[in-house]
Amino acid sequence: MTQINISHAKKVFDDVTVIPDLNITINEGELFTLLGPSGCGKTTLLRMIAGFNSIEGGDFYFDADRINDKDPSKRNIGMVFQNYAIFPHLTVRENVEFGLKQRKLDKKVVRETAEKYLKLIQMEKYMDRKPERLSGGQQQRVALARALAINPAVLLMDEPLSNLDAKLRVDMRKAIREIQREVGITTVYVTHDQEEAMAISDQIAVMKDGIVQQVGSPKALYHRPANEFVASFIGRTNIVMAELKHSNEGVAELHLQNGHVVVYPKLNHLSDQTVRVSIRPEDFIRVEQEASLNTFVGKIEDSVYLGLNTEYVVALSDGHLVQVTEESSFEEDLTVGEQIALTINTDKINVYCAEGLTNLSEVK
Amino acid sequence: MKNDKRLRLDMWGIAGIVILVTYILFLIYPVGNILKQSFYSTSMGFTLDNFTKFFSMSYYSNTLLNSFKVSITATIFAFIIGTLLAYLFAMFDFKGKKLLRILIIIASMSAPFIGAYSWILLLGRSGVITRFLSQFLGVQTPDIYGFSGIVLVFTLQLFPLIFLYINGAFKNIDQSILEAAEGMGVTGIKRFMTVVLPLLMPTVLAGSLLVFMRAFSDFGTPMLIGEGYRTFPVLIYTEFISEVGGDSAFASALAVIAIVIALSIFMLQQIVSLRFAFSMNALHPVSTKKVKGLKKFWVYVISYGIVFTAVLPQLYLVYTSFQNTSGMVFQSGYSLNSYREAFSRMGNSIFNTLRIPFFAIIIVVLFAVFISYLAVRKRNTVTATIDSLSMIPYIVPGTVLGIAYLTSFNTGVGGTGFLSITGTTAILVISFAVRRLPYTIRSSVAALHQISPSIEEAAQSLGSSKLNTFFRITVPMMMPGIIAGAILSWITMISELSTSILLYTVNTRTVTVAIYTEVIRGNYGIAAALSTILMIFTVLSLLLFMKVSGKDDISL
Numbered sequence: 001m002t003q004i005n006i007s008h009a010k011k012v013f014d015d016v017t018v019i020p021d022l023n024i025t026i027n028e029g030e031l032f033t034l035l036g037p038s039g040c041g042k043t044t045l046l047r048m049i050a051g052f053n054s055i056e057g058g059d060f061y062f063d064a065d066r067i068n069d070k071d072p073s074k075r076n077i078g079m080v081f082q083n084y085a086i087f088p089h090l091t092v093r094e095n096v097e098f099g100l101k102q103r104k105l106d107k108k109v110v111r112e113t114a115e116k117y118l119k120l121i122q123m124e125k126y127m128d129r130k131p132e133r134l135s136g137g138q139q140q141r142v143a144l145a146r147a148l149a150i151n152p153a154v155l156l157m158d159e160p161l162s163n164l165d166a167k168l169r170v171d172m173r174k175a176i177r178e179i180q181r182e183v184g185i186t187t188v189y190v191t192h193d194q195e196e197a198m199a200i201s202d203q204i205a206v207m208k209d210g211i212v213q214q215v216g217s218p219k220a221l222y223h224r225p226a227n228e229f230v231a232s233f234i235g236r237t238n239i240v241m242a243e244l245k246h247s248n249e250g251v252a253e254l255h256l257q258n259g260h261v262v263v264y265p266k267l268n269h270l271s272d273q274t275v276r277v278s279i280r281p282e283d284f285i286r287v288e289q290e291a292s293l294n295t296f297v298g299k300i301e302d303s304v305y306l307g308l309n310t311e312y313v314v315a316l317s318d319g320h321l322v323q324v325t326e327e328s329s330f331e332e333d334l335t336v337g338e339q340i341a342l343t344i345n346t347d348k349i350n351v352y353c354a355e356g357l358t359n360l361s362e363v364k
Numbered sequence: 365m366k367n368d369k370r371l372r373l374d375m376w377g378i379a380g381i382v383i384l385v386t387y388i389l390f391l392i393y394p395v396g397n398i399l400k401q402s403f404y405s406t407s408m409g410f411t412l413d414n415f416t417k418f419f420s421m422s423y424y425s426n427t428l429l430n431s432f433k434v435s436i437t438a439t440i441f442a443f444i445i446g447t448l449l450a451y452l453f454a455m456f457d458f459k460g461k462k463l464l465r466i467l468i469i470i471a472s473m474s475a476p477f478i479g480a481y482s483w484i485l486l487l488g489r490s491g492v493i494t495r496f497l498s499q500f501l502g503v504q505t506p507d508i509y510g511f512s513g514i515v516l517v518f519t520l521q522l523f524p525l526i527f528l529y530i531n532g533a534f535k536n537i538d539q540s541i542l543e544a545a546e547g548m549g550v551t552g553i554k555r556f557m558t559v560v561l562p563l564l565m566p567t568v569l570a571g572s573l574l575v576f577m578r579a580f581s582d583f584g585t586p587m588l589i590g591e592g593y594r595t596f597p598v599l600i601y602t603e604f605i606s607e608v609g610g611d612s613a614f615a616s617a618l619a620v621i622a623i624v625i626a627l628s629i630f631m632l633q634q635i636v637s638l639r640f641a642f643s644m645n646a647l648h649p650v651s652t653k654k655v656k657g658l659k660k661f662w663v664y665v666i667s668y669g670i671v672f673t674a675v676l677p678q679l680y681l682v683y684t685s686f687q688n689t690s691g692m693v694f695q696s697g698y699s700l701n702s703y704r705e706a707f708s709r710m711g712n713s714i715f716n717t718l719r720i721p722f723f724a725i726i727i728v729v730l731f732a733v734f735i736s737y738l739a740v741r742k743r744n745t746v747t748a749t750i751d752s753l754s755m756i757p758y759i760v761p762g763t764v765l766g767i768a769y770l771t772s773f774n775t776g777v778g779g780t781g782f783l784s785i786t787g788t789t790a791i792l793v794i795s796f797a798v799r800r801l802p803y804t805i806r807s808s809v810a811a812l813h814q815i816s817p818s819i820e821e822a823a824q825s826l827g828s829s830k831l832n833t834f835f836r837i838t839v840p841m842m843m844p845g846i847i848a849g850a851i852l853s854w855i856t857m858i859s860e861l862s863t864s865i866l867l868y869t870v871n872t873r874t875v876t877v878a879i880y881t882e883v884i885r886g887n888y889g890i891a892a893a894l895s896t897i898l899m900i901f902t903v904l905s906l907l908l909f910m911k912v913s914g915k916d917d918i919s920l
Contacts, residue, residue, distance in 0.1 A: 052821050072824040085822035089840045099826030143822070150826055 001028040002062050002153040002186045004049070010057030011044055011210070018044055019210035022058070026188060026203070031180050033189045035197040036207035037233070042190045043158055045207075049188060050156050051075050062153050073102075078147030078185075082159040084139040086131040092118070092142050093127045099150035117145040120179060137168045144176065148183060155180070155187040161196060173200050194234050198222070206230050223348065228356030231278040238284075238322040240277045244270060244351070244360075254351065258316035260296040262346055266361050275360060276352045281311065281325035283345040295341045298322070300334055314340070375831060379734045380746045386731075387753045390794050393777065394768035395623075395760060401616035401771065414617030424599065428621070431596040434511060434586070435579040438518035442575050443568065445519065445670055446526025451556065452667050453527075454534035457652040458660075464671045465531075466906070471674040472524030473902050475859040475876050477584025478895050480517045481883045482677030483508060484589060485684065492680075510593035517585050520674050522575045529571035533564050539648045566640040573633040577626060581761035583862045584880060596622065597763050597862070604767050605866070612771055619764040626759040678899055685896045689889030702889035710894060712871070713878040717901070720789060720874060721857035724796035728804050729850050731797070733839060736808035741817070757799050766866030769795055787869045795863045800853040804846065811845030812838075848913040855905045859898060875901075 004026040011019040019041045026032040034042035047053040049060060051072035060067050067075050078099075087095050096114040105113075118124045121141040131139055140160055147155060160176070161169045177200050180187050191197050197204050198218040206213045206221065206229075214226035225231035228239065242254040244267060252267040254277060262277075287295055298314035301321065310328040315321055324342065326332075334340065351361045405411055418424045449468075453461060486493050487508040497503040506512060537560065545551070545559045561568070583597035590598065600622065604615035655663050685702050688695040707714070735754055738747040757765070769791055776784035785791045815838060823833040861876045868877045875898050882891040 050821070050825060052824075071829075072821070073827045073829055075825075076827075077825050079822060079825035081818040081822060083816055083818055085816060085818040087819065087823070087837055087841075098823065098828070102827040102832070146822075146826065156825075 001184060003028050004032075004154060004186060004188070005061040006045075006049075006058065008058035009045065009048065009055065009060065011041070011048060011053065012056045013044075017210070019048075022210065022212060024205060024212065024215065026186060028186055029184045030202045031177070031187045031189060031200060033191060033197045033201040033204045034207055035191060035194060035204050035233075038192055040207040041210035042192075042207050044210075046156055046158055046188055046190045049154070050077055050079055076150075076153045078150060078152035078155045080140070080143050080147050080155070080157040080160045082162055084131075084136070084143050084163070086134075086139050086142055086146075088131055091128050091130055092123060092134070095131065095142055096146045096149050099146060103150065113149055114145075117149040118142075120148075120182075121145045121175070136164050137172055140164065140172065141175070144179065148179070148185070152185070155185045157187065157189045159190055159192070161191070162193070169196070176200065198234070206233060208233075224359065224362060225278070225350060226359050226362075228276060228278065228352050231350060231352075235280060236323065237278045237280050239356075240279060240320065240322065242275050242277045242351075244273050244275045246272060257320060258296060258318045260344075262344060262349075264346060264351070264361075267351060270360060274354045276354065276356050278350040278352060279322070279344060280348065281323040283348045284314075284322065284324040284342050285345055286324070286326060287341050287343055289341055295343045297339055298324075298342055300336050300338050300340060302336060303334065314342070376738060376742050380738055380742075380750065383731060383735060383738070383750050384746060384753075387750065389777065389783070390798055391753060391756055394765070394772035395756070397772040398616045398619050398764070398768045401613050402620045405613060414614050415621075417614065418617060418621065427594045427596045427599040430511075430593060431580055434514045434518065434595060435576050437511075437515045438522060438579045439572050439576045441515065441519040442523040442526050443572055446523040446571070447530055447561075447564075447568070449523070449667060449670055450527050450530035450534060451560070452663055453531060454650050455652060456663050457654045458663055458667065460668075464667060467671050467675050468524045468527055469906060470899070470903060471671075471678065472521065472528070473855050473859065473906065474521075474678060474895075474899065475584065475861055475879075476517060476521045476582050477588050477861060477883075478681070478859075478876075478879060478898075479521055479677045480513070480585040480589040481879075481891065482681050482895075483513065483517055485888070486677065486680055487513075509589060509591040513589040514586050514593065514595070517589060518579045518582070520677075521585075522578055523670075524674065525575055525578070526568070526571045529567050529574075530564055533567035535649050537563055537650050539650050542650060566637055569636050569640060570633065573629060573636075577629055580629075581622070581626070581763070581862070583763050583865075588883065597761065600763050600767070601866075604770075612767075615767055616771070619761075619767055622761050622764050623759060626761060630759050678895075681892045681895045682899070684888065685892035687889065687892075689887075692886040692888055694888070702893035705887075706890045706893040706897070710873075710875070710878045710882075710890065713873045713875050713894070714897060716789075716872055717858050717875040717898070720792050720872065721796060721854050723789070723793040724800065724857060725850050725854050727793065727797040728800050728853055729846055731801055732804040732808045732846060732849075733842065735801075735805050736812050736842075737834070737838065739805075740809060740812045741820075754805050755802050758802050760799075762799060762860070762862030763866065765795055765799060766863040769863075770866055786867075787872070789872050791867050792864060792872050792874075795867060796857050796860065799860075799863065800857060804849045804853055807849030808842055808846050811842040814845075815841050844912065848909060851905055851909040851912060855902055855909075858901055858905070 004024075006022060006024045006026075009019055009022040009024075010017070022041075022045065024032075034045060036042050044053055048055050049067075051067070051070060055068050062075070087098065090098065093114055096117055097110050100110040100113055115124065115127075118127055121144055123138060123141050123145065126134060126138065126142075131142065134142065140163075143160075157176070161172055164172060173196055189197075189200065198221075201218060203215060204218060204221055205215045208229055214221060214230045216224075216226075221230060221234045225234060231237045232239070241257040242262075244264075245253050245255055246268070247253055250268060252264050252270065254262040254264050254267075254275065256262065256277065289295075296317065298316050300312050301315050302313040304311045305328060308328065309325050310332060312324045312326070312334070313321055314324050349361070350359055352359055402414055403410055403412070405413070452458075453465075483491075485491055487505060488494065491505075491508070494505045494508075497505055508516070541559065541563070542555065545555045550558060581597055583601055586593065586595040586598050587601070594602075596618070600615055600618045603611055603618060684694060686698045686700070688697045688699050688701060735750055739751040760768075770786060773783055773791060774786045776782045785794075819841070820833050820838060823837045824830065828836065858874075859876055860874075861880060864874050864877050865880060868874065873881075875894050879891045879894045879898070882888075882894065
């Protein structure tokens, strides 16, 4: 098993710096995902690890082995591509055997290893078929077996599921997760799909403009996003402006833009300032009446019934629109224009500085 | 996305240099030599005399005018016939389409001058049809020699190109477009003129310019059927070859003019095709309709009539090849005498027709694979230069390349004796290869674009070296496309005349050259037999192409 260490990585394309200075450590046997919008540099970084992109600065290590100047064919990697990259002129078996043959292994070993991995991905029935007669999902399974068969130090996957249809994507990511666990190989996985990243990863690095915004477990990313970008990229969120003030007793209070006040002792230690509060749609809770001080009113502007949930667009008293999600029920009969009372699940909100760059509610 | 723009001295660097040197030796040097000869004389230094001579004497400059006249007229006719036939094929359902399509392809693949010679036998002064009409009906057929004959042969020879182009383009027109027009009350001829033709316009222009170029540079047809009507390629050839007072400097100047004209047309085509370029993608291609009654009659008469007329010269040659002959006169009775004579006297030419293109095709495939790979995957200054160089033969007419080779390699490169290959098999092989390379490069570039770079990266990630990846993955994947292209090149090579007529010797004479010389000498029987053999080669190669490419269709 291999640990990947990247320090001060730099990538320049035609005088444009795509990745300025990037540091990541990927632990042994971990499934590590690079997640971000298109153009964030995630695929570029993966291809630098693979050796298909040149490295303009920094050090890339597989354990103690510096790989910067190694040819891709010498890095001992297995790679799975978005477009499968199956060799169309070779059969399924020959595809899987291709890498093994490059290692000048004994013929018998080549055959047996190929069969072992084809069994692992449940494609042994199709061994002697040409790839053109396989579906996209089957081709990607073969690509996975081909990459794993050479027993690489690391497995690199570049958006492996984005050419598949939605249903198959869910099945395949489960299969990839299971196989990765079973083989126990250090894996770097690139995707722009946050749901896919959450479902599959041990650790996720969220990237934007060539900079890692946050590295963490799926849970940490969702509940304690390091900045506003991560908060809105992982799941959905509402950003509400607020003033952080302290009561006479020194207890921190968030005075939201609609006039509602949230008591928020976590920030007692900070000075008064303007902040941005991230509240996920499910953390607005509808209450029957304007019962206590902790509630405020809003007017329903639009509603979308999605089966499991119903999503409301609610105008706050200052006109600011927020999204509110609620588990749907058969009895619900809220109509557009109706007034409702809301409260906020304060445990789960995140408070950011005025620029949205740092999470103030992070428990230090 | 490789960052290094410099040429590195790995296998690719070496391949690049070898290819570059080859092009400098066999393209830049001879063509440059022509340029030099046309502008420079040892007695006077730089001079425009050769050009002044051409443009000031109508005896010479008229040939250019004649060439434009026949080429434009033939292009218009070829366009009308080709489009009409393609329209019938696309719109209507009738029997025998597949056979007709194959016959059309065969008609387009034969050497034009063979058609010319056959039409002389049919419609000439003592032609079969001419005599039949005057004896039994008292009808005087129009004169086949000169302008009308050249136009007839070019039209019938070249309309298949338009047909094949437009036939392909029809596949990209969606049925719904026609239905939409019909819904607005536009049908029939009006719909064709206002909807279909504008959609076909880019293809029509590309096809027409190709037809024009072919007609403009063809030399064999006007030579045989033109009689007093001299066209530009005929002038170039006669000026260069004439035993008394052959003037190679003047011929070089003519060659330069030919290149300039071809270059202008080529650029015009680039500009025009850019302006008219739009992309169509048909979900449901135009479906054919059943026709009934009188309309059905006309559909059959027109389509079968056109195709029959196009293959008639070939068929007639096959027929006459079995007739007894005595010199120019066909006798009664049938035998294999012509074939016997052909094999005994021209046996080596048959062998040459297989041998020379075979070597040429090997060079073409090798170079095309390397050049396309360099141009697509290893883009740098050197490979970009090679890429543009490889396209030069597009605009150098065959006669011009022949003259360039003769004058440049007669006494070796620069008169040093190095590569004095005139009269050898090598010079024919090289000239064939150079002329056909652009076409095969294009098809291999297309094949290479089909291969995603990630396939090669996948191989590398599996531990395969770059060289191994190239030979084990890239080349095998490119091969089907390249082989299909190479077979088409092979077909054009075996019927090539304009370069080989200048470069051949008794030992390197090909079948087309033999047919030409036998026709000139009046040995019609042998010429017919050789034409039939050539046709059999063509048909066999075409069948092979269809088997390899898995299509019963040739798209251009």
